[in-house]
Amino acid sequence: MRGTATSSTAAAAVAVAVAVAVLLCFEVAGVAADASDHRYKPEDPVPLYANKVGPFQNPSETYRFFDLPFCIPEHVKEKTEALGEVLNGDRLVDAPYKLDFRVDFDSKLVCKKTLTKEDVAKFRNAIVKDYYFQMYYDDLPIWGFIGKVDKEGKADSSEHKYYLYRHIHFDIRYNNDRVIQINIHTDPHAIVDLVEDKEVEVEFLYSAKWKETTAPFEKRMEKYSQSSSLPHHLEVHWFSIINSCVTVLLLTGFLATILMRVLKNDFLKYAQDEESVDDQEESGWKYIHGDVFRFPNNKSLIAACLGSGTQLFALAIFIFILSLVGVFYPYNRGALFTALVVIYALTSGIAGYSSTSFYCQLEGTNWVRNLLLTGCLFCGPLFLTFCFLNTVAIVYSATAALPFGTIVVIFLIWTLVTAPLLVLGGIAGKNSKAEFQAPCRTTKYPREIPSLPWYRGTITQMAMAGFLPFSAIYIELYYIFASVWGHRSYTIYSILFIVFIILLIVTAFITVALTYFQLAAEDHEWWWRSFLCGGSTGFFIYGYCLYYYYARSDMSGFMQTSFFFGYMACICYAFFLMLGMVGFRAALLFVRHIYRSIKCE
Template sequence: MGVVSMVSAAVVSLLLWFAGVAADASDHRYKINDPVPLYANKVGPFHNPSETYRYFDLPFCSSEEVKDKTEALGEILNGDRLVDAPYKLYFRVEQNSKLACKKHLTKDEVAQFRSAVTKDYYFQMYYDDLPIWGFIGKVDKEGKTDPNDHKYYLYTHIHFDVYYNNDRVIEINVRTDNNAMVDLTEDKEIDVDFFYSVKWKETDTPFERRMDLYQQSSATAHHLEIHWFSIINSCVTVLLLTGFLATILMRVLKNDFVKYAHDEESADDQEETGWKYIHGDVFRFPKHNSVFAACVGSGTQLFALATFIFILALVGVFYPYNRGALFTALVVVYALTSGIAGFTATTLYCQLEGTNWVRNLLLTGCLFCGPLFLTFCFLNTVAIAYNATAALPFGTIVVIVLIWALVTSPLLVLGGIAGKNSKAEFQAPCRTTKYPREIPPLPWYRSTIPQMAMAGFLPFSAIYIELYYIFVSVWGHRIYTIYSILFIVFIILLIVTAFITVALTYFQLAAEDHEWWWRSFLCGGSTGLFVYGYCLYYYYARSDMSGFMQTSFFFGYMACICYGFFLMLGMVGFRAALLFVRHIYRSIKCE
């Protein structure tokens, strides 16, 4: 318990340190006429959530020198680039059609605004850490299908409705005035006056519940009903299928135990058949034991990462629009759990009679971070070419490298040293023969690829409905807040993955195929391949994303996520299969 509490304390403290405070230095209490911070964040095409730009990359006007807000690591990773907004909203001071600034738009700036309006650009701001959105303009098609006949308008008047309770801001809504627009259809210079108005209203909602509004928008009765329907559907499907397979498997195993016990009592020279026949080969260590141990170690770390993230989510750390908290948690927790990967991989590698544990440790450290780093380098280059906010500044990259060098790597090495010194031996209930038996010819459907397809389909079907809500949250503008349901889905996924891997391992051993080590890992992780296949369906059938940058970000980062899924669930499948194989061979007499 002491180690767990120390790790938990370290996670929370580092999370708070790297995340900073989503709010400003104030305590969110204001007096009448006090300035309340309003920051302009970013703009971008509504259907391309990764393609966002700085607010003033569009030729908006500013009444004074633009000042950037100091941001925490998670905010930068989230693509936030906050600057002082051109509007001044003082606490409980109403304003009507106040002039923010005047702007003379050149022909190029008019064309730039028109292009943004065509792509449904939206803006995002934060007022006292409350998010607000709005579109910068609209396209008037007037029933005409030819784009050359469309009219393009820029909104010039923004109205803010702010709700307060005593000395605190509770809620803010923004809307644009359709009667205050500038025609951008023609390429000509124009003068634009940007106005804003503010109206204050009192509310009884306490400050502690002001984020509930954003939770309720994503957890309406209709959405909750669909969520729970998907959970019930998954549970029923899983219970029926796993119950059916469990019944068959238990009966077959029972018959096997009775048969083998009878064979031992009757004829000693009787030829053995089935999975008992290969008892001298079933614990023969797998080929490429270093890669295998690294895969299991990395999968164990990612499983620990997912567990800690769920704990933080269930205790309320990731409340809506806690800017960058999730990204900060992923970076910090991954760094702190690297010792788990080192310990697990090195321990298993030494148990598998490996000798070069240092090379195994380096492989473990690079197995997941390597592909992720290469993907990041490519996508960050794309973001730089687009001048998008997704491009990380050099200073942020240095911070991440320092975290990897000063936290991740030392903990990985310490975990590896602890694993090497653990002196744990592989527990095999049967002696392994000197020479391996030849595996009999097997039908095509018992080969690795068909088995992986069978193993991945059932777990994927259990999470299929929930995947849509996760995707529209990660790659859209909907907020996902029902982490309890997601945690239940995660537990179901683990149970189904473990069980289907055990069942397929039994059928493999019954066919006298003793090379189950890699097969169990690949079958367990095959769900990650199904999830990536779902990415193709979602992108082309369920979303309106487009453009090279958005496509690259979607498929690039989803490839990394699915690869992590593959390693984590592969580890779960292998561990479940290992427990099963040890159990059945411990239950019979093997000479």
């Protein structure tokens, strides 16, 4: 009764934590600009923030807007940003332009500035690297390029001309008292030739034109999601789903054949030959029933892996729920990062409960050490990776470097929310008094595993297990990478959720199939093998990272390369833990089922 009550309390605590996470994410998603209702009267000031600049091909390598020698206002006011915005690398400041509501003007002077040799060198370097700038006008994102390179058919780069755009035109559309759309154009004739080692005097100008539109305010963000929902893109997405569904059907049919025919024959054979078969003639999965439920080596580590995998699985599910209800609309600054931090912190109790409960089922005694291992298993590598990459960003003076205050906030979240919930979940798991429920008794001494061919080895089995789930998702991976490591918007979350479900099904099925073949070969050490096979898709995804970086993207430079491979390693590690948990749970259910169906002495 005490274990049941504790489990109920833990479940209630988890439900409350999830509810709080959802509410916090909705609250964060609703954060708006200074004009909270987005309604203006003629000649009212509309908030315009300059965000960042950086090489177009390197999305992680971004710098503050005024790191380039633009016209700096007398009083640069920084916008107070939410946690997710800072994690996203946003550093918003008041732009040097003033665009009052419904006020048209031509060629207004921002400033007249003499660019020193150092300023010219900075702008030339930015133009060579194809720098873009980003701003937000009434929470609507806008982009533009710094300048252009005129090669004029000359192969020698020293003969190229570098032009700086000095006139920006804002084309703004409004509906009654609200801003609906904004586009930015650079005047190709208003340019400055930046000659190396020479000072240049520049007049920075801008203009604005307002036009009325009938588009409703509620649909003003649809413009940014259209590129991902174009007909030819939808065809590719649906082709990906059809390809994945075919994989699932084939694999399901294959497994159905195993379960319905092979296992049925095994059951009949073992029932008939139960008393007549000599020990020397024994073969098959039944005759290792005394070893198949022998607890694995490093049971604290496998319990920690299952706990972390369960937490990451819960995190993925809640993120999908929020995305399907429309929280993560395009360029909702930092909402996704805030949701990841908050939900991960609040679901740490799930990791503690799952890990400690399973560890106690395996008759483990040092549950405190197991709980510490669970807490550090994913956060530890992520923290070390962050420390290295944040140091790189600091050296580059990039906006990806987190301020000290943000690091303190994250540390406080970990110490005041994540750690206590992890401990509470661990205590609840320890007091749950759940039993392992093995259908067969385990012998005192383990049976010797026969010599097996190379294709039944762990590495080979992992390669087989990871290929099919990866083949079911690889088409969708390109669009995800283009969104995370590029400038596209991913908005078709319903299709992504279907692909995620297919990934889970294929992972579970292929792990069960390989577990059966392993047991049929009288190899009873299936515990770690099933987890490794289930999680092997993470290695394939990391292999795709290499392909994407060198074949599908133009990213370059030490900072961008380290950020890409560093954070993708953490993401693939998360997939390894999550899918490993799915594969192990499926294999455990399968093994329990088949050994419960036969009579074991």
